[in-house]
Amino acid sequence: MDKDRKTVILCLLLSAICSPVVSEDWKATVVKRLDALVTSCVVVPCSFSHPKEKLPASRLRGIWHRKSQWNQLIYASDDTTVLDSFKDRTQMLGNLGQDNCTLEITDVKNHDNGAFCFRIELARTETDKATKDKFSFVEDCVELDMLSEPAKPSLVHSPTATEGRPYVVTCTVTHTCPSHVPKFTWSRSNTDRPTEVHRLIHNGLWEAQSILTFIPQAMDDHSELTCTAVFNGQKTTSATLKLFLKRAENYNHIIIPVAVGIGTAVIFGVLCIFMVKKYKKRIIELQNQEGSMWHRLSRMSRRNRS
Template identity: 50%
Template sequence: MDQKDKVLIYIWLGIGVLSQPVFSDGWTATVVKDMTALVSSCVVVPCSFKYTGANRPTSRLSGIWHFKEKPKENIYHEDSVKIVDNFKGRTKLLGSLGEGNCSLMMDQVKDHDNGPFCFRIEIPTHDQYSYVDECVRIAMLSQPLKPTLLAPKTATEGEPFTITCSVMHTCPSEWPSLTWSTGESIITYHRNHGLGKWETLSTLTLLPQEKDDHSEVSCTANFHGGKTSSERFQIFVKRKENIWYIIVPVTVGLGTAVMFGALCVLMRKKYKRQIVELQTRSGNSMWNRFSRMSRRFNSGGSEPGSASTEQRQ
């Protein structure tokens, strides 16, 4: 190998070294690889990325999303002409590329929008890189998830009773709305569970009455794209325990006890009087007998009638 060939080899090796940053550890991305999406609604794919060299403003960066197996078929590009027809007007980037945010929103989800889809960054005068090791696959839901209702098992008459309705979704740019069949005080809020999952919650506060026992309350989730789902909850109302529920039974009990005691006293007096009368009658009879015996003894043992007969003789 002559000197000229060696020079050419070194030149090619140098070019290869210069192109190595696209394979360096500085080019990394974090993408949620498996997600679910409701057909006709939207889905947001969380994505962040890094690249080599100094940070650049968003205006100096170009973000692209494409099919993994078909890198030339873009589902998002800042130049809409370069987006495949099926995705035109349905995708956009959320956040700021300058801050390393490559999150993708896909609207009007179709049942064939499965992917996998990958992110690509292009930096003019620097380099470009497709993060094909961090791509997302999307599983489609033809029907929305039902809301979850949480509440105590029973309500107390006249006391605040709270029911919470919640539903999971993947579309934070268009939150599902939650509506109740009835309500007095309603509060709605949202939570991010990470990994592309969000939750919308609504809290309903009621003041149930006795007539509301076994009644039903329903919560309906209205998703972006027009689909809905609902769930029902049956309320069991117990009567409120107050002082009257204590006074009345106690009063009745005491009244019954007093009446029974008075009856016992009257019965005792009645039977005691009867016993005295019996004893008195018994005593008088014995006294009469004793008196007759005493008179007979004094008259010599004969009856008054016999004495008169002897005198006549």
């Protein structure tokens, strides 16, 4: 413990000697702790301020190093000075000319836990690379908590689905690698196209969502729906829900008897009208026949009299 404390004190003294400026004038904002998924990547948000005038990026050199040993570099523009275990795995995502020192570590290893600190080097002129002002922000470093496996996604949905009506399921994962967003797949066919949302929760922690909307059918009752998230480095995690389908309201037991009753009444009414018309026609015919016979009898009676 005393040895570590002495090492830290030595680093602070060296940084103070290397820098002609006062620490209050140089400030860095670095997230203190981040989860890092092994085989994936992690992005460390970082910004800094300085008392100098606006400086061009060509005069600035950004370096990331171990807090305990400032000469063990995990990132530098000169790759030959970087530790072999970090070569080709780190890059500066931020623009130093805009005071952004954000670092990305890819293919995360178990030994990448840190702590890691940022150092800025300022060349007096663009051609004078040897003489530099230096300042290490050893009070603002990041430590990584290594994750061997990603956490399961959370699924948000209604308890029951209704047949024939839209049903929405939201699959959510958190991560610390916005440069390589997790990819989602669903166990349903590709005809259902999910919507994806990616947002920052707080400094260094991101949330990715896949929102699936589909129309459940009778065959979906008691079926399983699985959401799988694939992280950079091919680590996967999934969550499954079981669909319980509520049948759509069916009024056939009311509609069919009513329709049959109405149909029967219409048919009966048509038959009644037809029979009434036929009956009236028959009465008229009989009346005509009776009138004709009476006329004949009258004529015969008149002849007999004459």
